[in-house]
Amino acid sequence: MANESTGGPPRIVVVGSGFAGFECARRLRRSLRDTGARIIMVSPNDYMLYTPLLPEVAGGILDARFVTIALSDALPGVELVRGAVDSIDLDNRTVHVTDCEAGAEVLSWDRLVFTPGSVTRLFDIPGLLDHGRGLKTPAEALYFRDQLLTQLEMASRDTDPRESRARRTFVVVGASYAGTELIAQLRALADSAAARQGLDPTAVRFVLLDAADKVMPEVGEKLGAQVLDVLRSRGIEVRLETTLTELTENSVTLSDGTVLPTHTVAWVTGVTANPLVDTLGLPTEKGRLKVAADLSVEGHPGVFAGGDAAAVPDPRHQGSITPPTAQHAVRQGRTLARNVAASLGVGEAKPYAHRDMGLVVDLGPGFAVANPLGIPLSGLPAKVVTRLYHLFAMPSPVNRWAVGLAYLTDLLFPRPLVSIGLATETQAQFAVSQGIGARN
Ligand SMILES: Cc1cc2nc3c(=O)[nH]c(=O)nc-3n(C[C@H](O)[C@H](O)[C@H](O)COP(=O)(O)OP(=O)(O)OC[C@H]3O[C@@H](n4cnc5c(N)ncnc54)[C@H](O)[C@@H]3O)c2cc1C
Structure with a gap:
């Protein structure tokens, strides 16, 4: 050779x-x-990013480092060029x-x-590049956590009612698994913050939009309907067959003409x-x-x-x-x-083949949906399967340990309400965090 x-x-x-x-x-x-x-x-990057847990980083359950697998540890003998x-x-x-x-x-x-x-995947929507943020990188996930906590604190001191409402309104566009997991985690973080600040949680508004007519088509009709019920029972407004036509610094315009005051828009519509x-x-x-x-x-x-x-x-x-x-x-x-x-002469080539193992989707406190090997599960059993699946799938014992301990901490203590402020609005922009959509 x-x-x-x-x-x-x-x-x-x-x-x-x-x-x-x-x-x-x-x-x-x-x-x-x-x-x-x-x-x-x-x-x-000097890491492999375990993206399925980014919503839990945004929701304050996991530290960003827990979902990044260090290449130097996991791939000894491989030459790394950063x-x-x-x-x-x-x-x-x-x-x-x-x-x-x-x-x-x-x-x-x-x-x-x-x-x-x-x-x-970006669309030519006015204001999207400046005011929308994606969920593909640790910086973007940390931005959502910090942004939510900061906006809630600022809203509690804001004397302008419109501005205060805008700060307390969070819009997620895209109701497939990533967007749905994100909004469920942000809702849970907001509920924790509200409980500790003596705030009425219903004063914090979450809106999930999708151009399609159902949430999470990946999990099928029955589980999708359960997800919709759970989201609505948590006070998340789900507006289907609706998307955005414009974003500004302090509002979004929906395709049905509604204008929502907000400072936070997650764009999770696919890749x-x-x-x-x-x-x-x-x-x-x-x-x-x-x-x-x-x-x-x-x-x-x-x-x-x-x-x-x-x-x-x-x-x-x-x-x-x-x-x-x-x-x-x-x-x-x-x-x-x-x-x-x-x-290179070692072993025999084979065509790509696979067996569908199903999907696991964590939807915040006490709830998940999963269809391991086609068996539909929801609620606590799905939550257990989902967390065990991630621990098993994570390709590093150190990360497994850290995530496992974080899950245990989550069972015993309320979510920590800390916005360290390392991921700024600018660092989470598409052009900076993903290198896309930059204007010439
Ligand atoms: C929030 C979220 C949740 C998800 N949840 C799930 C889930 O629950 N289950 C599931 O099956 N899938 C899930 N996915 C999808 C999954 O993350 C992707 O399908 C998967 O990451 C694709 O793997 P990949 O190796 O092709 O690309 P990636 O994992 O995206 O890796 C691409 C790599 O290429 C590097 N790179 C990019 N550009 C360059 C360049 N120019 N030069 C050199 N390197 C470059 C990147 O830095 C990165 O290291 C999720 C995705 C997201 C964003």
Whole structure:
């Protein structure tokens, strides 16, 4: 096994340290242990982010560090290059990397694993870039926690009733699992704050909007209806078939013409493939890089892709591609490792296959919905399954321990009401936190 151009050990460059890239590097490290192959991971982060728990970071149950898995601990032997890939030369087999101080580096590869994930899907709505915030990064999750606590404190001292109402109104756009989990966690945090400040919790308004006619279509009709009941019983207004037409500093306009005074808008309407896909000039489907069933990129030997950035044929639904979920990304990471190793002469390649394990959705105090292996669960049993699932799925014992202790703390004590103020409004803007939507 040798580097095809220099004759040295082969170089595998993995772009991105998310679910797919992380799992791929972890497995390659083992399967190529005795071969001398170099595995080089390029990512702007020194961690793998466990995104399913971001709503609990926003809700003040978990610390942001608990949901970030340190690459240096979890991937010994993998070379980490901290920077963003900004272009890939497929003919000369190089990637161009820019680090956080704008320094440039060019890395050559024999195998490329392309897993840069996705970014929040933005729409051309006036004010969205300035006044909306997404939920894809620790900075965004911390922003929501801090913003909620700060706005409630300021509202309690505000003498202008309209302004006070605006501070106490929180709007979340997107009622699939991420948006629904976020609003449930923020509601619980607001209820805790209200109880300790002697505030009437009904004075804090939460509005969940979605252009579709149901919440969480991913969990099916029956569980979706239960979720709707629970959200409404907690005083969350759910407005379906409704979206935003404008955002300003202190209000939003809904598609039915209603104007709601608010200073806080979460935009959680779905994702689109990382913009790096467009720079490749290769065929795409739904904006994601087309790959074959074995996750290789046709016409470019040695190039593989998976996760949210790739359009992976779904073997269970002929003609469809797999949805952008962590579950698929992790398993595609395994297939990527297997097939990259096979391309270097270790083991045999296999097409991507999966079995649907179901979904778990935590909806704040005492409630969750889950359909493990297709069995619909709600309430406390689902809550237990959801928390155990996350503890099991988290790929690091230290993080598992920290999250487990935080869950125990949550059972015994009220949520801590602390806004440390590290994630500012600016740091949580799409352009800064996700590098998207910047104006030229
Ligand atoms: C709030 C939230 C909750 C979710 N909950 C669930 C859930 O409960 N269950 C579920 O199955 N899925 C869930 N998902 C979806 C899941 O997070 C994604 O499907 C999954 O992260 C995709 O994995 P990935 O490896 O493709 O991309 P990501 O995990 O997004 O990782 C992409 C990596 O690429 C890096 N990167 C980006 N650009 C570059 C570049 N130019 N150069 C180098 N590196 C780059 C990023 O920093 C990151 O490390 C949730 C998502 C969110 C946002």
